[in-house]
Amino acid sequence: MTQDVDLARTSGDDTLGRLAADRDLLGRAGTAQRVAEVLRDRIAEGALPPGTRLSEQALGAALGVSRNTLREAFRTLVDNRLVVHEMNRGVFVRMLDPDDVTDIYAVRRALEGTGLRAVCTAPPERIAALHAAVAGGEAAAELGDWAEVGTADLRFHRALVALAGSPRLDEYMTRLIAELRLAFLAMPSARALHEPFLRRNREIVDLLAGGDFDGATVVLDRYLDDACEMICAAMRMDGA
Template identity: 40%
Template sequence: MVRPRERTATLPAPTLTDLEPVNRESTAAIIARQLREAIMNGSLPPGTQLGETELAGQFEVSRGPLREAMQRLVSEGLLRSERHRGLFVIDLEPEDVRDIYAARLAIEREAVLRVLRGDPERVADLLAEAVRDMAAATDGAQVGEADIRFHETLVAASESKRLQRMARTLLIETRMCLSALRRTYSSDEERVTEHKRITEAIRIGDEDAALTLLEAHMDDAVRRLAPGSTLRSPAVSRPQT
């Protein structure tokens, strides 16, 4: 007598809801984050050479995770490798500065247009909070953080995931620029005024004024950071308000 073949129970394939979150950050990721922050806040200024021996001793790690962390920053464009010399924090050349702000202008211009089609008063209230924090700041780091938050808030208010994702990729280089930018203003009040004007133009729904002020704000930063450079082309320059 032939016995019927026994069926083997098939376990269901795991779904995303079955996967457990990984909370531990790798050593390389921690080192990369700390180096990234040091580059952003100016503790590791442009052109600084990173020595493996010194950093490994400072972090109290072997060279393996340190090298992995540094390669992450190379791939992010924050470190450059020079043959037979080592790794250096990138220098932002005038063309780099112009490129960063041209990309930011394209993203934030579209964000403004989307905000104006939605609830500009609500967004203006959020932007005004960042402006107030900028005015109340007592040091350059606080001014820079409020400045970044203003522009992050503007892009987030567009409710476009892609605009937000593109803006995030420019965040670190923008922070590097802001560190140098602050030294070009006679007072922080100038920066506060620029952001306040953009906020008020958005509040009243004045598209031409908001876009013109935003472009002027970005162009002014380029002129300050890279004298002789500009975002504007005479053929396409917007009228001033």
């Protein structure tokens, strides 16, 4: 039935490479890592709001894992800054203050600015991803799907960083966005949060397409300043 061929030699296509990429998607992850991912998702979607105490006993029972495994998962979440660990008190979903948000946006300026400066050396498919993200956001806005507008916005800015072609910068950005979601949760509506910035993203890609890098940088910096200020204002409102 099956042909007796040597897979490693005959693959003119990149079958092996693609298989290897799938490896980590399936089973290949330990329990602790999967628990960390579940908690990451639940925190991001607001099911575990900032300030929530993550009881080892309760969570362990709910997820069906032992306390030791759970504690391993906590370690990675602490390193991701999604939870804080207070000695002999437990771990809590992180609560961001305006200083945190300000610093996060300072890092975004550094990361996204680096991507922007690398646009002239970036491969065309990365530029295309930029345009696709903006178009996706506009289409979602047309439909009134403001949650999708938000993810498209973040996809755009992640694609901006990806222009630099650095795996580590990409990971910084991914983690930064996960952290930023903690602040988004404090915002009243997804529409008010993302709609004002649709136009800015369009402006940036258009300026880039026209070769006006300095203009794009100015718009990007204004975007980040305004977004930061908007979130900080909402946080001060909410806290008082």
